[in-house]
Amino acid sequence: MSSFDVVLLFSPQNCSLEVLERNLTDDRRALAEKLIAGIRETVSRAASRYDLVIGSRGTGKTHLLSYVEGTLRETKNSSLHIVRLSEEELGITSHVDFLVACLRAENVAIEEMYEELRSDTGYEFAEDRLSDIWGDASTLLIVENLASMLREMDEIEQRRLRGFLQRNAHISVLAASPTLFEGSAKADHPLYGFFLIHPLDQLTRLKARDFLIQLAESKGDTDFVESLRSEKAQARVNAVYDLTGGNHRLLGMLSECLTADELKTLVEPFVRMVDRELTPYYQQRLFALPAQQAKILRAIARNESPLTVKEIARLSLASEQTTSSQLRALKEAGLVRSEQHGRESHYELQEPLMRVVLEIKEGREKVLPSIVALLRDWYEAEELKDLAQKNDGFSRDYYQAALSQKGITAAATREVHGSDPAIEGLNYFLAEVNQLMDSESYEAAIAVIDDIVSHLPETDEPETGAKLAEALLHKGIAFGKSGRHEEALVNFGEVAARFAEYEMPEIQTQVARALGNKGVALGWLGRNEDALEASEDFLTRFKENDALGIQDVVAWTLYNKGCALGDLGRHDDAVEVYEEVLVRFSEDEAPIVQESVAWALGNKGFSLERLGRHDDAVEAYDDLLARFSEDEAPNILESVARALSNKGFVLRDLGRNDEAFETFEDLAARFGENEVPVIQEQVAWALFGKGTALARLGRFEEEKSSYDEFMKRFGKSEHEKLLGPVARTIARRLVIGAGSEPELNKMAAILENDDGLAVDIFKRLFEDLLDRPDDLRQLAGLKKLQEELVIGMTQWAQSQLPLSKEEAEELAEAERNLYEAFLAIEGAQKVLDLFSAARAYSLGDKKALLRLPLESRRLVERAYGIGEDSR
Amino acid sequence: MPEREFEPMKVVIGSVNRDNAQQSVVGRDDMADQFWEELRRGSLQVLSERRMGKTWLLHLAQAREPEDFVSVFLNVEDLKNVLDFSQRLMDKVYVEVPATGKIDRLKGYVKRRAPRVEGQDVGKLKIPTFSNWKEGLQHALTTFQSRIGEGMPVLILDELPHLLDSVIQTGRHEEAIELLDTLRALRQSLPNLRMVYCGSLGFHIVFSKLHKEGYTGQPVNEMGTFDVLPLKSEAATQLAGNLLLGEDVQCTELASVASAVGEVSARVPFYIQNIVHWMWSHNEQAWSPDAVSVVLNGMFDDVGDPAKFKYYDQRLDQHYPSDWVEQARIILDILSRESDGVQIEQLLNLVRHIERTTSLTQDDLLKVLEVLREDHYVVRQDGTYRFKLEIVRKWWHTARGSIRT
Missing domain, CATH: 3.40.50.300 (P-loop containing nucleotide triphosphate hydrolases)
Known part of the structure; x- marks a missing residue:
């Protein structure tokens, strides 16, 4: 310098x-x-x-x-x-x-x-x-x-x-x-x-370039000024920017190395500059540090990507508490900086060039990774080949190392296509996008992708195309993860259409993922027929494609096809598709494929239940549990929890109450401490289910204890996924006399907003009550429940009745009459008698109405359009 | 102090309705009457932060409803989509504004059921597909108008911004926009119809999210604004005194203690209620005006936060853009220490005293301040920024303590 x-x-x-x-x-x-x-x-x-x-x-x-x-x-x-x-x-x-x-x-x-x-x-x-x-x-x-x-x-x-x-x-x-x-x-x-x-802020990338131009102009270095204004300049400035973090002094120090004729070497002046100027500059600061801080700094410097406190503590063999306080000191001293990603802070060197100095201190003879990275980003592949051939000694080692990092060896004879500076820039920004997606900053990721796309020139270059396809695919996924499914759909369609004709395998993988995700987006939007069509379109094109990554997509697309069929009520077909997933992918160890297998098994069980094949459903759940019980991946944990819950209820409905009880206990034991909401939901169902199974086993005291435990854990929850089990549990508690007015009010509040749940609860409630006539007397004292019963019953009755124009008129009249009649009837017992008879009649028991008093019988007959009153 | 008569009242921590509002709401009669006068001129947005009593005011207004108005009140905070909104509106209108004729009633009955059951097979028949939520909305409001003849139908939508925000957060921006535009179109096609939009979450937050999606509409620009402010001093004292008397809280001198309660609560009815309740539960000896000043410390320390002060902190995470949340907190931390307010330059400098915001520009600071103002956290007075409510400032300062760096 x-x-x-x-x-x-x-x-x-x-x-x-x-x-x-x-x-x-x-x-x-x-x-x-x-x-x-x-x-x-x-x-x-x-x-x-x-x-x-x-x-x-x-x-x-x-x-x-x-x-x-x-x-x-x-x-x-x-x-x-x-x-x-x-x-x-x-x-x-x-x-x-x-x-x-x-x-x-x-x-x-x-x-x-x-x-x-x-x-x-x-x-x-x-x-x-x-x-x-x-x-x-x-x-x-x-x-x-x-x-x-x-x-x-x-x-x-x-x-x-x-x-x-x-x-x-x-x-x-x-x-x-x-x-x-x-x-x-x-x-x-x-x-x-x-x-x-x-x-005073660090320079941005664009301003870094302006700063270097200004510096060169002030020194009268017109050649350098011109080279900084050239097309390649920004890419090179970016390469240097990453090492300096936009620091004025460091950029200035490197500026002499940056002036280069086409083949002027960068390595020697750079290493010399580092040795003579940088090392003393940093040494002074490093020597002043306490030993623990120096150790932590070295741990951070050895990693190119930012680290969490936990990771740094592990690498520097210190406790997290000590590490955290030392990091604070290092931050105050301006040696490290941190960024929040999700709940954690990630630390990196404030000045990446310090890494170079530390690399030198740790191994003078080795090729320094930071310099190799600079060369890799600075030169194009052809230039590196040429420089490697023209130099010897450690300079050659550097150029070859940089060339290797570009994926091409010095001895390679095949044509080097030469990487477009745009590709290197794209790689950099795509890494940033990945980081943002990992930390769930989807809006920011979309903004970066839009920026990439807007700055890319139109090109047919396959390599650029592959990166662009990847970027656009990420955008669609970011939309999907933030609930913007319509936009996700548009995006995936665009990727599939735009890149369909490219033969390059990397691009075909992106197209495959886009088509697969298109089906997912359609599923989220409730467009099941379209989702099915999209899945089938994908499978036609890619089912037998062995290219890297595509079979993963085939696995989850098959699973999604099964989901679409299930949502359309075509459970037979859905089961068939899920079985295909199992046959094809059971042995595939890729985590994402294993997730598809687990979910396919779970959904197979669900579809079998819908087909009334309850024993087969239990078998499917058992299969899932046998395969995945030990798996800790979050998505698989969820599918295990659901399988246990579903299995429990199926067993209960098959009358295998002992086994149902065991299954619910197993779920609660395994997942009781898990705080993930969807898993908590299953635990809640398990506690509820356990209670009902105990009731069927005649173990009424234990049933009550189970509901007590439920209320202790979930009674005050307002989480929407838990409202269903809470309402059901309160309903059961009311039936067995363990409930209270506040609980009743809570249940009423939940049911007020969910007609379907209300009807369902009362249906099940009365099905249970029919088995336990002694408990019906308990209801007499609860006036509000009586009112809810009326509403529940009329809604249930209405859902059972056909609705032609004439019948609708009569039903309106019948509803009014029924309601008024119910209000006049004293005691819940009579109300329930009427209800259960009406229901029994609808299920085919023609003599059921005869058990009713005449007045009640007439009401039901009119409501059903039978008997003299209906004519 | 002039002689003042107090009437015993019980603390009501919860909601009122139009049936009991007259007995429970103190000091808002004039405001309720003014509400109807303004409504004659056009639809309104009722603006205030939570706890100011706007829902109570609206129920009081309903209780004092002039004869030529018929109002229906809907709280939509819990709803997540416009279909449910449409359903709830229809249920309300058809039930609260009943039909007189059987056919009309049946039509209403069927319409109410329609969105839930359309297209389903029931027995031998298929329920026809009815029209979408927009038509349901239109039908409900047209029916509303027709059932009351010459009167002015009023639709009061409480916490509408929450519904819109919920819809937006699930990615359905277009639906939120359509709802706003549909409601606006209905106001234009039914000239007697009045709508009242109320919310503790400001429309500005909702609109800023919609604007990011390219929405340029102005769906509320023809609606006037109606601010619900804290009670006047006299009314605050009256309310406080009524409650102290009704709850048998021992006071050295009722009127002066009531006045102290009124002031310490920033004259916000909700806080008056909570303070009196707290005093009642700490009724060991007679309260003096000076002793009232320590009530807040006790309330702030109460387990479970019964006066729900934490809401002011938590809502930043729920509704503000993520890159503004930290800045907003830091600004409020600083303002909480300065009861006399802070000028913008000084505020910027103090914000820059915190490492995470050292580089904040004045423009960025002003943007966040603007949102905090629209959200009723902060006011600008005499060239300085400060907390709008002193009680909230005190809580914030106590709860947040010194800034964590």
């Missing part, structure tokens, strides 16, 4: 004002002008201000401060007195130390004052000395590394500093710091709200 660069980048305070001004970016210039104007105003108004510029190392704080200082000093006829404390001012641990530093800056001979300064009132003495020097003149103190300075001061010293500044209203402060000072956010900190904060 030239001496000019070294000075500008590391000691800007030693540059001329003209150089500083020329190398200011626009946003820094605007801030500088604002600060200058503000400070000048303090002079004219005899006031003060306290500014704090915050920015990571290398973002140009010193440059900015030096420019402001230089400009102010050059202001003619200014009475502003400027004092700059040097950046390396060490050993300030108190207010008096700070004042002594000011005195030193004024060339005062401190040695003669030690005794006074050392006393308890030393700071007052120092303040007086400064007052003698500065008088009432407007004074600007320029302080670097404010956070470090304040960290060494305790609260009392900080208060003294603040008090000093407040008492001397002619003194202003312009400070800089890589981070906010500790406790800055706490309202009781002595300096809370004291400074006006000005953040």
Whole structure:
């Protein structure tokens, strides 16, 4: 690096004002002008201000401060007195130390004052000395590394500093710091709200390019300026950007390496620069770290991708608690940064170039991965081949390593198609998309994909096409996962249509996934016929396709086909399809395929139940349990829980109540502690089911205990998935006399919003009641239940009756009459008698009505359109 | 203090209806009457945050309904789709505004059942497919108008923004848009019809989500706004005094204690109720006006948060865009410490004192502040920003404590 660069980048305070001004970016210039104007105003108004510029190392704080200082000093006829404390001012641990530093800056001979300064009132003495020097003149103190300075001061010293500044209203402060000072956010900190904060941001990718152009222009390097304006330049700037994190200083340091003729090597000057300039730059900071922090930093540096606290703790053999507190310190020191993804923070190096230095320290002879990554992104494949051939020694090793990373060996004879810089850019952004999808930030992922697509030029290049197809597919999946199924559908259709003619296997995989997902989206939208058609279309095209990844899609598309058939009521066909999934994919170990197998088995059981083949349904559930009971994957856990629940109810309905009870107990034992809502739902059903099975076994006390347990766990839940089991359990509790008015009210509130559930509950309730006539008496005292019974019964009755125009009129009349009649009937017993007789009649028991009193019989006959009254 | 008469009232923590509103709602009679006057001019949006008593006010308004209005009240917060909304509306209208003729009644009966059973096989017959939810809505409101003849039908939709937000969150933006547009079209085609949209979740949040999807409509721009503000000082004192008397809370001097309760509660009826309830449950010795000031500390510490202050914190996560949630919290944390308000420059600077928001620009800050204002968290007064309700500011400061960095 030239001496000019070294000075500008590391000691800007030693540059001329003209150089500083020329190398200011626009946003820094605007801030500088604002600060200058503000400070000048303090002079004219005899006031003060306290500014704090915050920015990571290398973002140009010193440059900015030096420019402001230089400009102010050059202001003619200014009475502003400027004092700059040097950046390396060490050993300030108190207010008096700070004042002594000011005195030193004024060339005062401190040695003669030690005794006074050392006393308890030393700071007052120092303040007086400064007052003698500065008088009432407007004074600007320029302080670097404010956070470090304040960290060494305790609260009392900080208060003294603040008090000093407040008492001397002619003194202003312009400070800089890589981070906010500790406790800055706490309202009781002595300096809370004291400074006006000005953040300095890292450069963006586009601005990084502008910055390098500006730097080159200021050095008069026109060749470099031109190369930075070329088409390839942004891709190269991106490659370097990733290593520097947009840091001004580091970009500046690398800029010399970036000037290159076509074949000028990058490795040697880069390694030299790293060795001579970067290493001392970072070593100083690393050596100052406590051992534990240094260990943690190395652990992070060894990984290119960000790490969680847990992972870092594991890698650095420390506890999570220790690691967490050390990470906080490292963050405050500006060495690491964190980003929240979901519930966890992920940490990475603030300056990726530090990784290069650490790599060097750990193994000088090895090829450094960071440099290989830079070369891989910087050069095209052909260039790397050429450079590898033209160089020897460690340079050749680097070029070959970079070439290998591009997937092409130096000895390869086949044509190198040469990677489009767009592909490298796409890979980068697709990795970002994957990260966003993993953390469920679907909106952000869609925004990034739209950005990718809008910036891609039209091209027939297969490689670009493959990436574009992948990006668009991700977009569709992001839509689907955020519930936007219509948009997902459009997206998948677009991918399938746009890329149908490409033969490249990678693209065909994306097309297959798009078609498979299209069926899923249609299923979500309730368009089962269309979903079926889409599945069949896919299977026609891809069922026997062995290309990588396609059979995974075949597995879950077959499963989805089964779902669509089931939703259409074609359970026979659905069972057949699920069996095909089992036959084809039982032995496939891929996790996503195993999920499809598990769900297919579960749904097979469900369809068999609908076909009345209950024994076969139990067998299907048992098969699922045998295969997947030990599997911990979340989706498979859910299917196991559902299978247990469904099996339990089937067994109960088959009268195999002992087995039903065992099954429900098994579910509750396995999943009782699982907090996932869909699994909690199954646990709730299990507790309810267990109770009903116990009732059928005549174990009434245990039945009651089961419901008590249920209510304890789920009684207060408002989660929509649990409302069904809660309502049913309360209904049962009411029947057995264990319920209460508040529970009844809760059930009524749930049923009010769900007609289907209400009807269903009362149907089952009365089916159960018919088996337990002793319990009917329990209902007499619950007036509200009586009212609900009426509504439930009429709805049930109405659902059983045909509805022609004439019959609808009569039904309206009948409903009115029935309701009025029911209100007049005393005691729930009679109501229930009427109901059960009506139901029995509808099921074919023609003598059922004879059990009713005449008045009630007439009502039912009229409602059914039978007997004399109906004619 | 002028002589004041209090009438004993019991604390009601829950809802009222139009039948008991007159007895339970204090200090809102004028506002209720004003509501009807404004409604004569056109449909309204009733705006306020939760706890301000807007639902109670609406029920009181219904109880004081002029003869030429007929109103129907629907709370739609729990609904998740427009079909259910349409169904509930039809159920309400057909039941509360009953038909007189048998045929009319039957038609209503069938219409109500239709969306649930259409297309199904029942016995030998197939129930015909009826029209979609829009026609159901239209039929219901047209029927509403026709059944009351010359009167003005009023449809009060409580927590409509929640319904819209639920629909949007399931990805059905078009449905939300269609509902708003359909309701607007109905207002235009039935000129006597009045709609009242109420919600504690601001329409601005719903509309910002719809705008992101490209919706440019203005579905409420012809609707006036009706703000439900805290009670006037006198009314707050009256309510507090009535409740203190009704609940037998011992006071050194009823009127002055009632006045203190009114002030400490920020004159919000819900908080007045809760404070009196708390005082009743801590009735060991007579309450003085000074002692009332410590009630809030006790309430804030109460297990279970009976006054539901946590709602102010939790709703940020539920309804705000994810990238604004943290910024909104930080802003509110800062404002909670400054009872006199903060100027924008100072606020920006204090926000920047927190590491996560050091780089926030003034534009971004103003955007979040605007949403907080529309959401009734914050007001701008005399050039400063501050919490709208002092009681909420105190809770926030107590609950959130110092900012976690």
